[in-house]
Amino acid sequence: xxxxxxxxxxxxxxxxxxxxxxxxxxxxxxxxxxxxxxxxxxxxxxxxxxxxxxxxxxxxxxxxxxxxxxxxxxxxxxxxxxxxxxxxxxxxxxxxxxxxxxxxxxxxxxxxxxxxxxxxxxxxxxxxxxxxxxxxxxxxxxxxxxxxxxxxxxxxxxxxxxxxxxxxxxxxxxxxxxxxxxxxxxxxxxxxxxxxxxxxxxxxxxxxxxxxxxxx
Amino acid sequence: xxxxxxxxxxxxxxxxxxxxxxxxxxxxxxxxxxxxxxxxxxxxxxxxxxxxxxxxxxxxxxxxxxxxxxxxxxxxxxxxxxxxxxxxxxxxxxxxxxxxxxxxxxxxxxxxxxxxxxxxxxxxxxxxxxxxxxxxxxxxxxxxxxxxxxxxxxxxxxxxxxxxxxxxxxxxxxxxxxxxxxxxxxxxxxxxxxxxxxxxxxxxxxxxxxxxxxxxxxxxxxxxxxxxxxxxxxxxxxxxxxxxxxxxxxxxxxxxxxxxxxxxxxxxxxxxxxxxxxxxxxxxxxxxxxxxxxxxxxxxxxxxxxxxxxxxxxxxxx
Numbered sequence: 001x002x003x004x005x006x007x008x009x010x011x012x013x014x015x016x017x018x019x020x021x022x023x024x025x026x027x028x029x030x031x032x033x034x035x036x037x038x039x040x041x042x043x044x045x046x047x048x049x050x051x052x053x054x055x056x057x058x059x060x061x062x063x064x065x066x067x068x069x070x071x072x073x074x075x076x077x078x079x080x081x082x083x084x085x086x087x088x089x090x091x092x093x094x095x096x097x098x099x100x101x102x103x104x105x106x107x108x109x110x111x112x113x114x115x116x117x118x119x120x121x122x123x124x125x126x127x128x129x130x131x132x133x134x135x136x137x138x139x140x141x142x143x144x145x146x147x148x149x150x151x152x153x154x155x156x157x158x159x160x161x162x163x164x165x166x167x168x169x170x171x172x173x174x175x176x177x178x179x180x181x182x183x184x185x186x187x188x189x190x191x192x193x194x195x196x197x198x199x200x201x202x203x204x205x206x207x208x209x210x211x212x213x214x215x216x
Numbered sequence: 217x218x219x220x221x222x223x224x225x226x227x228x229x230x231x232x233x234x235x236x237x238x239x240x241x242x243x244x245x246x247x248x249x250x251x252x253x254x255x256x257x258x259x260x261x262x263x264x265x266x267x268x269x270x271x272x273x274x275x276x277x278x279x280x281x282x283x284x285x286x287x288x289x290x291x292x293x294x295x296x297x298x299x300x301x302x303x304x305x306x307x308x309x310x311x312x313x314x315x316x317x318x319x320x321x322x323x324x325x326x327x328x329x330x331x332x333x334x335x336x337x338x339x340x341x342x343x344x345x346x347x348x349x350x351x352x353x354x355x356x357x358x359x360x361x362x363x364x365x366x367x368x369x370x371x372x373x374x375x376x377x378x379x380x381x382x383x384x385x386x387x388x389x390x391x392x393x394x395x396x397x398x399x400x401x402x403x404x405x406x407x408x409x410x411x412x413x414x415x416x417x418x419x420x421x422x423x424x425x426x427x428x429x430x431x432x433x434x435x436x437x438x439x440x441x442x443x444x445x446x447x448x449x450x451x452x453x454x455x456x457x458x459x460x461x462x463x464x465x466x467x468x469x470x471x472x473x474x475x476x477x478x479x480x481x482x483x484x485x486x487x488x489x490x491x492x493x494x495x496x497x498x499x500x501x502x503x504x505x506x507x508x509x510x511x512x513x514x515x516x517x518x519x520x521x522x523x524x525x526x527x528x529x530x531x532x533x534x
Contacts, residue, residue: 006314009306013261020301021255143304147486182309 004194005185008135011198015205016139025212029147032155033215035095040215042092047107048208049166050085051115052137053078059122059130067193070128073184077134077177087166094163095156110214114207121200128193131185132200138178140208145171217242224277228270235263236270237289244435245282247274252289256492258296259350264321271328275335282442283435284332286358287342287427294343294367295351296503297380298322300489304482307474315474319467322350322382327460329357333446333453338438343367343409343418344427346504349380356387359449360434361418363409364427369417370406372507376484377477381470386458392416406507484510 019025027033033041056078063071092102107115121129149168152158161168188194217225228247229238239248249270253263274281288294298318306315332339341358347369355361355369363369371380379401388397392415400407400415412418422430438445477485491506 002317003311003313005309005311006317009302009309009311009314010261010317013302016301016305017260017262023255026255139305142308143301143486146483147489178305178309182311 003186004188005182007194008132008185008197008201012132012135012201012205015202019140019205019209020144022209022213024215025144025209028212029144029151032151032153035156037215038152038156039092039095039097041212042088042095043097043102043105044107044111044211044215045166046085046088046092046102046105047111047115048137049081049088051118052084053081055115055118055122055133056081056130058119059127062122062127067128067188067190069187070131070184073180074130080177084166084170087169091163091166094158094165108211108214110207110211114204114211117203117207118200121196125199126193126196128188128190129196129200131181131188132197132202133204134177134181135185135197135201136204136208138181141167141170142178221277221280224280228273228277228281231269231273233266233270235260236266238270244432244439245280246435247281247284249284249286250289251286251295254290256296256299256489257288257290257293257351258299258492259322259354260299261302261318261321264325267325268321268328271325274337275328279336281337282439283338283340285340285342285431285435287431288345290345292345292366293351294341294345294347294369295354296346296492297349297351297353300485300492303474304485304489307477307482310475312471312475315471316468319381319470320464322353323460323463323467326354326357326383327463329354330453330458332359333449336446338435338442338445338449340431340434342427342431343369344424348406348503348507349373349384350382353380353383353387356391356417357383360420362420362422362427362430362434363412363418364424365409365421366424367409367412368406368504369409369412370404370507371401372404372406372488372510374402374404375507375510376488377481378473379470381466381473383458383463383466385466386463388417390456390458404507404511406504 024033032038056074060071060074060078063074089099089102093099118130118133145167149164149171152164152167156163158164185197188197225240229240235251235253237250237252239250240246241248249267251257251263251267253260274284302318303315306318329339339358340360340362341355343355343361343363344367345364346367347355349371352369352371371384373380384401385397388400396415396417399405407415409418409421413421420430420434487510488503488506492503
């Protein structure tokens with residue numbers, strides 16, 4: 001692949017395949033999951049989504065002027081994602097988890113590892129690493145989110161998007177985002193930034209997959 | 217076998233693979249290549265890279281491998297073709313270049329098979345399970361195809377507004393003529409092993425479970441006439457030419473078509489991917505059944521649009 005986005009796809013393809021080979025994910029995409037497991041998943045997802053904008057902000061404030069367009073892209077992205085953690089809370093309430101319980105939930109080790117790594121890499125490795133995180137989350141949402149939300153709707157007999165509003169809406173939203181992400185990644189011609197993006201995408205695929213695999 | 221042949225075989229078999237299982241039959245100088253991509257048996261980028269390594273290794277030691285036989289390690293599936301999750305990702309990203317790169321990796325493998333006679337290798341594809349889209353395209357590039365009776369195969373791409381872009385037209389026209397290619401590619405229908413045989417797309421249909429014995433019999437039959445067979449196959453290649461540049465042009469068109477897929481088309485693709493996963497999970501119905509459901513829905517929709525509100529039929533019904 002010649003373009004930077006193509007390189008990102010190619011170099012992280014095995015990590016993506018490892019992610020989508022998780023038996024729990026395979027089963028969830030095909031058949032949905034029990035309400036207990038779905039609640040456990042949403043509780044972890046809440047923390048992933050909560051940290052999304054703070055991590056992106058940490059990256060944006062470190063992006064050098066040579067990558068100004070990336071910084072502006074991140075501003076827009078943060079604006080679009082603002083408040084989306086509340087959608088997850090609404091979904092949790094729809095499947096029987098009160099807001100106070102969700103907010104008090106202590107995330108599991110893979111959620112902590114993933115968010116902690118994402119803060120560390122944008123601060124200490126390269127701020128463009130945030131695009132690797134974005135890539136993973138948008139691939140997960142746009143490629144697997146649709147079948148997963150359909151399977152959840154069927155298995156839990158949910159009414160419309162009630163209980164799956166975050167995943168369902170991000171399937172469509174992130175489909176558009178991934179085209180924007182390709183454009184911005186293709187503007188980065190810096191091997192150090194590329195290495196950081198690849199590592200971040202691999203780690204996020206790995207930890208997100210383990211997050212799924214270790215759901216109770 | 218000479219010591220240098222022995223070293224060559226050790227080199228070919230010695231490479232560590234994650235998606236391939238290689239086996240050497242010294243009596244027939246036959247390399248068995250069994251593919252096993254988990255959880256879904258399809259052409260992932262990694263699987264194609266490993267296949268290319270394997271074929272390049274064979275080409276590095278001319279005259280050592282006389283027969284190459286490919287089959288699947290996954291029960292009931294030869295190959296489901298393209299990596300649908302990757303297609304959805306790249307199509308949504310509008311990434312023509314990466315789709316083109318994927319397609320070119322596919323046709324490079326197909327081209328190796330097409331030109332295998334020039335490397336002194338006779339090739340056999342053994343279908344013991346279903347072959348869809350790129351899975352069937354790959355099989356068609358082998359010199360001989362044996363299919364077990366339970367096999368179903370076809371090019372379902374048109375059902376989600378795409379077309380098979382890695383040699384389907386070229387190889388189907390060569391083997392079965394334009395009318396069959398037209399029917400197969402444009403209908404998206406699936407065919408039984410017997411129907412494939414009637415159309416000349418496969419060379420032999422055997423009872424389920426008899427593929428291995430039939431393959432050995434076929435290879436033993438060809439082996440004494442190996443040189444003449446390859447010379448004839450080379451001549452066949454000249455008589456019914458398939459051009460790499462044409463394959464490339466079709467891949468380019470395929471990549472451009474893929475990025476124009478609508479959300480509905482991509483959802484259908486996702487449905488198929490979900491069905492493939494269901495089968496892996498042990499469900500009775502999988503991709504084949506899902507394709508049949510999609511075909512049926514399309515037929516109903518077509519019938520519905522023919523019986524539109526202003527049509528004479530509807531008026532008479534009213």
